[in-house]
Structure formats: structure tokens, C-alpha cells
Amino acid sequence: MDIDELMRRLFELYPDGCTVDMREPFFALISTVMSHRTRDDVTYPAAEKLFKRFSTPEEMAEAEVEEIETLIKDVGFYRVKAGRIKEISRILLEEYNGRVPDEMETLLKLPGVGRKTANCVLAHAFLKEDALAVDTHVHRISNRLGLVVTKNPEDTEIELKNVLPKKYWINVNILLVKFGQNVCRPVSPRCGVCILNDMCPKILL
DNA sequence: AAAACGGGGGC
DNA sequence: GCCCCAGTTTT
Known part of the structure; x- marks a missing residue:
């Protein structure tokens, strides 16, 4: 081969490449959580709409979860994901100084983040070669x-x-x-x- | 190990 | 109208 x-x-x-800016860690993390069991042609427009309204962990953490739900309602599991997005943003603010962690072990602690999502963030946002x-x-x-x-x-x-x-x-x-x-x-x-x-x-x- | 979460899109 | 989908959490 x-x-x-x-x-x-x-x-x-x-x-x-991807229409969402995956080099921005917060965008990479949130859009990848949104993509679970959902086609990318549905995920990207919803993610862009969400980031146009709330573009930082600070804004996302203070947003009404109902508004996040409305913005991403086209993706599957949108209620669960909206809750996770808000909770992830709150944890980033309170635990990690508003930054997305760049280590697998730490990323895995975030709700809705498993090995696949963590690797997407590490590869695309932090350019981790492994x-x-x-x-x-x-x-x-x-x-x-x-x-x-x-x-x-x-x-x-x-x-x-x-x-x-x-x-x-x-x-x-x-x-x-x-x-x-x-x-x-x-x-x-x-x-x-x-x-x-x-x-x-x-x-x- | 298997169920549960779920609306959109292809056919 | 039916089946499947960029996973992860819970039972």
C-alpha cells in the first residue's frame, strides 16, 4: 500500500479544510462536541451561528442555555449538547483561567469530551504531533x-x-x-x- | 456490554 | 416513512 x-x-x-476555525481552541472544542453523531454539513452552519453570537468562554458561560439550544437546534442531541457547552465554558472559566487545556488527561475531564474530541482539539488547535x-x-x-x-x-x-x-x-x-x-x-x-x-x-x- | 440521547438528510 | 449519522455517558 x-x-x-x-x-x-x-x-x-x-x-x-473545515469552515470553522479549528486553530482557535475554543471553537475547535465546542464545534467538535457539537459534531457528535451529527453530519458535518449540519454541524458547521450551526457552529458558525453559535460563535457569531457567543465567541468566548466568558460569553458562553453567561448565556442562557435556552438561547444556546435555539442556536444549535439543527444538530442531534442539541439539548444535551447545549448544556454541555455551557458547563464546559463555566469550567474553563473557573478551573482553567478561561483557556482550553492542551493536555489529553485534562480535556477528558470536561463533560462530553472523550478521546476522539480531545484528539481533535490537540491536533487542530494545539498542533500536537502525537x-x-x-x-x-x-x-x-x-x-x-x-x-x-x-x-x-x-x-x-x-x-x-x-x-x-x-x-x-x-x-x-x-x-x-x-x-x-x-x-x-x-x-x-x-x-x-x-x-x-x-x-x-x-x-x- | 448495551442502551440512551435526537433532529436532519438521503432515499 | 424509514434508516442512519464527526461519540460519550449512563445503566
Whole structure:
């Protein structure tokens, strides 16, 4: 498997990154919490609308939770997420001087933040080179391509780090989310329009 | 280990 | 109208 060629094709297919500014830690954290079990084309507009109204932990912590709910009502689990967003903002203010922590162990203490979300923040906002965010898309596609043979995203994170050059870790998540949504879908993958057929051991056509 | 959270979008 | 979705928490 030529990993460099694989990634080159994905970069060529999806040259644009995320419309939310993931280099801003607070935006990266909140938008990633919003993205749980929700498509990115639904998540991004809602996140942009939310950040236009409340753009800092201070503003978000003082906001009425009902207004946060209204702003993000298009995403799934929006009531739970609105509560988490407000609580996360309060904790950032009270515990971390209004800053987003840049350590896995600390991020995991925040409500609604698991390993995948923490890795997204570490990779995209803090440019941590040892962070690789593995969601269901990365897990599924890495297995279909034969890059790894794993049962769960946790094992995929470990195994994929042994196979994928470090320089790709920061981007592979966003690329495979788009690819997984448009082509290598969970059910009925569109192998007929896939540009990776010659590399894939699981062509369904 | 499995259920629960949930509105939007594709078909 | 039915099925699935950038996970995490709770049972």
C-alpha cells in the first residue's frame, strides 16, 4: 500500500479544510462536541451561528442555555449538547483561567469530551504531533483499505499510528470524514466512483 | 456490554 | 416513512 499516494489523492479530492476555525481552541472544542453523531454539513452552519453570537468562554458561560439550544437546534442531541457547552465554558472559566487545556488527561475531564474530541482539539488547535483523532469513519475506512485490522476505534488509533506517517495524522480525520460521507459510506459504499479502487482490497462495485 | 440521547438528510 | 449519522455517558 502506497500511503503517500493514498493521501495525495484524498488531498486532491478535498483541498478545502473545515469552515470553522479549528486553530482557535475554543471553537475547535465546542464545534467538535457539537459534531457528535451529527453530519458535518449540519454541524458547521450551526457552529458558525453559535460563535457569531457567543465567541468566548466568558460569553458562553453567561448565556442562557435556552438561547444556546435555539442556536444549535439543527444538530442531534442539541439539548444535551447545549448544556454541555455551557458547563464546559463555566469550567474553563473557573478551573482553567478561561483557556482550553492542551493536555489529553485534562480535556477528558470536561463533560462530553472523550478521546476522539480531545484528539481533535490537540491536533487542530494545539498542533500536537502525537494526536490522531479516530472516529467511526477513520476506523471503518482504515479497515476497509486494509491499513489496520481492528475491532474498535481505540485499537485503530494504536494500529494506525504504526502504519500512517506522522505528518498525516492532523489531516486524516477531516479527509476521511468527507470521504466517508461522500464515497466510502458506512452502508452502500459508492465504489463505482471511488478513486482508491486500485488500492482497496474490498471493492464492492 | 448495551442502551440512551435526537433532529436532519438521503432515499 | 424509514434508516442512519464527526461519540460519550449512563445503566
